[in-house]
Amino acid sequence: MPIEPTPGAARAPRADARRNRDRVLEAAAEVVAEQGTQASLRDVARRAEVGLGTLYRHFPTRDALLEALLHRRFELLAERADALAAAGPPERALADWLYEFTLGAAAYHGLPATLMATLSDLESPLHAACLAMRQAGGRLLEAAQGTGDIRPDVAAVDLFALVNALGWIADQAPSLAERREHLFGLVMDGLRPRE
């Protein structure tokens, strides 16, 4: 009977597999930066000098690849929420965080649309990756509602949608990208209670 060194623990991946995974990820970062989230996966495989099958084994879906690409960014944004909460008044923390979110959502073309689709697709790896970040935003929202700076009828999901929509606007029409800050201000004002 063969001995399982640590039963249940996955065997470490082969060295060539790990190397290829990294190559794919690196290539994906470049290609997605150029072509957006709808980039051709064949192009990614080509740039990584790897077969298409290899790409699909490491990342069975497009979302899985994007998740790997964005994971760190999401983590940072979640941490950033806590930092902002500690650094200043709740309403300010929320506004700053949301604005940083719109900027982050513009990291790649098509990203706002991808994130939005993620909301309803519970199976997508991106859904899970977003969750912690969305919850961090939710905490900022609750704090700002606690001080009465934000209307109580605003839900976390409203925020996520609106902020993604702002990113989408800038993503779709370059001419509107420069109005991003202005539009952001308009929407933020709508979240505040009227005297």
Added chain:
Amino acid sequence: MPIEPTPGAARAPRADARRNRDRVLEAAAEVVAEQGTQASLRDVARRAEVGLGTLYRHFPTRDALLEALLHRRFELLAERADALAAAGPPERALADWLYEFTLGAAAYHGLPATLMATLSDLESPLHAACLAMRQAGGRLLEAAQGTGDIRPDVAAVDLFALVNALGWIADQAPSLAERREHLFGLVMDGLRPRE
């Protein structure tokens, strides 16, 4: 020398051509209603029982086909703006019209995105088709700003973008469609001056 009956006037299209054009349009209405603005044009041609070449001659681009599909709707929305302006106070007219716009933008899946792209694509037939409607909305905006009900720093293009974005939210995440009215209210509040 042959006589040109009315020189410069285009000769009437052949009967079969006109018939085929109508068949394509009818099929397109069905297929786009089912699959959205990104529907397969092959499917449209198939349903119209027409060759792909025929479809492309009558409508050289996807936008041209959509324009033909949406033209009447845009006209009605532009007229509706004038009717609302005559029927009630400017702020109410604007709010009602914008809400009808978000509903209209949800006529087909993907339509908000298509309309948004249209904004920067001056060549698209949809750009021209939207223009009159956008201008009608602009007039409502000016009137509502004249009475002080809407912030003066709101531009017509802001409105178009925000209202499209609301349509996009409902389009992307079915779960958010039911919050459409609520989100609309939030955004509208952001457009009003603070006391």
Added chain:
DNA sequence: AGGAAACCGGAGCGGTGCTCCAGTTGTCAA
């Protein structure tokens, strides 16, 4: 050293948008 499992890459399938052109058909002048 050797064998098994993991991994690789690309051929292949069914789909897409779009072009191009040989063949057909409607129309209008003679």
Added chain:
DNA sequence: TTGACAACTGGAGCACCGCTCCGGTTTCCT
């Protein structure tokens, strides 16, 4: 009525896409 020609037709064809599947190779562990 007929003939000729422009207008129109439809689908084959090209290059691309996402995704699957599998014969051959490579790595790792014993």
